[in-house]
Amino acid sequence: GQQLNQSPQSMFIQEGEDVSMNCTSSSIFNTWLWYKQDPGEGPVLLIALYKAGELTSNGRLTAQFGITRKDSFLNISASIPSDVGIYFCAGRTLYQGGSEKLVFGKGTKLTVNP
């Protein structure tokens, strides 16, 4: 089945540093999404990417949809303590019966030291 390889698995950084994480897949996706999940909460959408090659920013976050449609990266600039959490990439794909589903990576756990 479809799988996403997300790396790194965890990161420990100092406040103010930039962060980069990425996802790769053996399958093509028509949309890439990046979510952040805090403990005890559901994932919250950060950025959605709809076209191959698309580069999108949301404040200090920047994400790109790979040209091959099989990868995506997320950058966080000038990290702050509230960036702590688990970041998930997700690929959206058409599924049987015309439905859609999201395939998630295993997450990148980010720790920011003040």
Add this chain to the structure above:
Amino acid sequence: ETGVTQSPTHLIKTRGQQVTLRCSSQSGHNTVSWYQQALGQGPQFIFQYYREEENGRGNFPPRFSGLQFPNYSSELNVNALELDDSALYLCASSRSGLDGYTFGSGTRLTVV
């Protein structure tokens, strides 16, 4: 606009029992999906409902079933609970074909 709300937030059940989890979609969203998130893992797709019908299912057995109501709210039912069913169950709503999915905070199910 209200987001996606799920109930209950936490639940403890005994192996073999049945459980029903509930979800209210975000206003304007007509598609509901359910995901299971085991500890330390990403969410796994269970199934999706659109116009009150299941129109896609992941690799989950038939004892996982669901309903979608005319107001787009939804239920997830799990029969014959097993210990491995312990997880965070997430409901996500969307406008079909548009935007990303909005997730609820989930129901933490513990099977003992």
